[in-house]
Amino acid sequence: MKLLTSLQFKYVFNQSKKIKCKELTILYRTNTLKFSRLGISISRKNIKYSYKRNQIKRIIRESFRLIQYKLINADFIVVVSTLSINIDRQLLSKKLEYLWSHHYQ
Template identity: 40%
Template sequence: MTNLAFPKKLRLLTCNDFFFVFKKPQCVYSSQIIIFGRINKLKYPRIGLTIAKKYVKLAHERNRIKRLIRENFRLNKYRLPSMDFIVVAKKGIASLENGILLKKLEKLWLRHYQLFHRH
């Protein structure tokens, strides 16, 4: 049975974790989301989020977006390569409905999967 938990080890927590990804990232993006990824030496994927107040003014909207991204990552982690991912929200993400945001994330995870398996 697949373990769908979301323990702390699956999160990017330190500045060094984020700097590692931003040094040489693979990027996939849509008009409202960018996902940077970099292969890690662990046997599992990890995720970090950046949702700027500049693009999502209200705290409850930022929390909604973060919750949806984390949940989507949690459900897809078994399909993702062993990479560190940083999801960056862009202008217009707050206006997306939950279902549309989840569909965009699914497409972006799939693109990362395809890029990883091309190499």
């Protein structure tokens, strides 16, 4: 499931906990639903080319899909920094796996 509306994003941004590495920050806040939801925030200012932003989004969504059943019931927002532009796909996946591991049930 995705976070879709600005109200859902504000809910997480206002009172969230965070965990981060150089390239990524994961903000999260528990929810009352029986599943986790994902939101992705990539600024056009930070990553200029749309194909690169889309590639990073696909990697994030895929990593979330693979471990979604292990996660706590929470709303997650992945914030991508400028440093992510030069990172390769496998390393980005490893970083995400490390960050997700902090949120297992």
